[in-house]
Amino acid sequence: MKTALPATRQVHAHLVTGEIMNSALRKGALALATALLATHAYAQVTLFEDEGFAGRSVTANNQIADMEKYGFNNRASSAVVKGVRWEVCDEERFGGRCVVLRPGRYASLKAMSLNNRVSSARSLRADARVQDNRYAPLPVVAQATFYEQDGFAGRSFATAQPVANLRRFGFNDLASSATIVGERWEACEERRYGGRCMVLRPGRYPTLASTGLNNRISSVRNLATTARIEDARYAPVIAAAPTANADYRRRRDETMYEGTVTSTRVVAGPPEERCWFERTEGTAEKGKASIPGAVIGAVLGGILGHQVGGGKGQDIATAGGAVAGGVIGANVGRTAGAPPVAQDTKRCENVPSQTPSYYDVTYTFRGVEHRVQMTTPPGPTIPVNERGEPRA
Numbered sequence: 001m002k003t004a005l006p007a008t009r010q011v012h013a014h015l016v017t018g019e020i021m022n023s024a025l026r027k028g029a030l031a032l033a034t035a036l037l038a039t040h041a042y043a044q045v046t047l048f049e050d051e052g053f054a055g056r057s058v059t060a061n062n063q064i065a066d067m068e069k070y071g072f073n074n075r076a077s078s079a080v081v082k083g084v085r086w087e088v089c090d091e092e093r094f095g096g097r098c099v100v101l102r103p104g105r106y107a108s109l110k111a112m113s114l115n116n117r118v119s120s121a122r123s124l125r126a127d128a129r130v131q132d133n134r135y136a137p138l139p140v141v142a143q144a145t146f147y148e149q150d151g152f153a154g155r156s157f158a159t160a161q162p163v164a165n166l167r168r169f170g171f172n173d174l175a176s177s178a179t180i181v182g183e184r185w186e187a188c189e190e191r192r193y194g195g196r197c198m199v200l201r202p203g204r205y206p207t208l209a210s211t212g213l214n215n216r217i218s219s220v221r222n223l224a225t226t227a228r229i230e231d232a233r234y235a236p237v238i239a240a241a242p243t244a245n246a247d248y249r250r251r252r253d254e255t256m257y258e259g260t261v262t263s264t265r266v267v268a269g270p271p272e273e274r275c276w277f278e279r280t281e282g283t284a285e286k287g288k289a290s291i292p293g294a295v296i297g298a299v300l301g302g303i304l305g306h307q308v309g310g311g312k313g314q315d316i317a318t319a320g321g322a323v324a325g326g327v328i329g330a331n332v333g334r335t336a337g338a339p340p341v342a343q344d345t346k347r348c349e350n351v352p353s354q355t356p357s358y359y360d361v362t363y364t365f366r367g368v369e370h371r372v373q374m375t376t377p378p379g380p381t382i383p384v385n386e387r388g389e390p391r392a
Contacts, residue, residue, distance in 0.1 A: 042083035043123040045101070046225075047076035051108045051115075051369070052202060053183065053225035054078075063122030066092040076118040079106045080225060085124045090117040099136045100124065105182055105225075107202065111260075111367035112136045137366040142182030142222050143387060144200070146175035150207045153177075162221035165191040175217045178205045181368070181387060184223045187235075189216045198235045199223065204371070211235040250383075250391045258381040259365040259388060266359055266377075275348040 049055030049072075058064075058072045067073040079088070081101045089098040096119070099112045109115045124130070148154030157171040166172040175187075180200045188197040195218075198211045208214045223229070250256065359374045363381075365388040372382070372390045383391045 043086075044082040045086045045088075045121055045123070046080045047072065047118065047121070048078040048080075048225070049075050051077045051110075053080065053105070053107065060121060063094075063120075065094070065120050065122075067119050067121075068092070073119050074116050077109055077115050079109065080104075081106070083123075084126060085128075085130070086121055087124055088114060088118045088121045090114060090119055092119045094120050094122060098134065100130050100134050101136050102138065104138070105142060106136065107182060107368045108364070109367065110369065111364050142185075144181075144185040144187075144220055144222070145179045145387075146171065146217065146220075147177045148174050150176050150209075152179065152204075152206065159220065160222075162219075164193070164219050164221075166218055166220070167191070172218050173215050175208060176214055177207055179203075179389065180205070182222075183225060184227075184229070186221050186223055187211075187213055187217045188219045189213055191218045193219050193221060197233065199229050199233050200235050205235070208235075251385070254385050254391070256383050256391060257365065257386065259363040259370065259384040259390070261361060261363045261378050261380055261382060262369075263362045264359055264378060265361075274350075275346060277344040277346055280343055280345050 044059060044061050046057050046059040048057045055077075056072075056075075058067075058070050064070065067075070073092075076088075079101060081103045083103060085103070086101045087094065087098050088101060090096040097113075099114055109118070143158055143160045145156055145158040147156045154176075155171075155174075157166070157169060157175075163169065166174075178187075178200060180202045182202060184202070185200050186193065186197050187200060189195040196212070198213055200211075205211075208217075359377050361372050361374055361378050361382070363370055363372070363378075363384075365384050368388055370384075370388050370390075385391055
């Protein structure tokens with residue numbers, strides 16, 4: 001049986017309990033306010049003038065109702081969103097067509113039809129409800145994929161995080177080709193980013209031989225968008241070329257998506273040499289022996305000599321007549337002028353090839369532009385994986 005507390009002690013207990021509850025509530029509210037403040041402070045968007053996070057930029061932690069005040073109206077081509085979602089609109093004061101960007105990196109704003117059209121931007125509260133059709137395509141995670149052989153063949157190793165030592169992953173000094181997505185990556189010949197390093201821009205590198213790092217890469221890391229790189233540190237630009245050896249086969253358990261084809265350029269083969277023969281008439285050059293005349297003269301002279309002589313003398317006469325006839329026949333071209341001689345003359349010329357060598361195709365997937373070379377013309381879309389890599 002419980003004993004009731006005296007009235008005074010009950011009141012004191014209630015007061016103590018109330019103070020504890022109020023203290024807990026105050027601490028909870030303070031923690032929530034701190035969290036909200038930290039989240040708001042972390043909310044940030046950086047807009048870049050060029051695709052691929054290049055060119056001039058403007059960074060905002062609060063809403064920008066009019067980009068014109070910052071000299072950046074209708075200039076944004078790529079964006080980096082941090083902390084919370086941001087809404088970007090093609091008219092000032094958040095009017096016109098608006099798209100919501102989730103936190104991430106958007107190397108191009110073309111896929112959402114806002115390239116060079118952003119006029120205002122603002123962060124959204126965490127509890128703000130947004131319809132699915134207002135979201136921009138999911139941003140592509142920055143990633144580097146290295147292949148054991150040229151032409152994206154053989155074993156591969158993909159990473160979205162810096163790797164200080166590829167030996168731990170069994171891929172040290174094995175990379176021969178690479179694909180870079182999202183941002184620039186630095187590849188070095190020694191672990192912990194030491195030794196000789198080259199910077200790879202986003203794109204496809206069918207071979208790393210021109211970088212001097214073929215089968216020599218030991219560490220890799222992605223670079224900040226604001227990192228300044230000297231021109232000499234960039235890997236040579238790989239000229240567009242058909243990548244017939246690329247392995248575009250679908251991998252096991254790989255989810256397929258569709259990339260939208262934006263342009264197709266037919267690339268013809270090298271100029272073709274076309275040759276033909278023309279029948280022409282000419283004469284033996286004056287002053288030179290006529291070879292046909294010499295042959296005919298020799299035959300006639302031989303016959304003539306054979307008719308004149310007999311026995312050994314006949315043989316001698318035959319030989320002498322052949323020599324004499326050859327001399328007389330050869331001199332015909334010198335004295336009387338050679339008769340017309342029909343001959344075939346070979347003529348050649350280089351003409352542009354009419355046979356397509358390959359199709360240089362540009363397509364977009366999740367706001368990022370990609371290029372691929374195909375042996376057949378594409379349709380309006382091409383199958384790709386979650387990283388935007390083409391699949392057959």
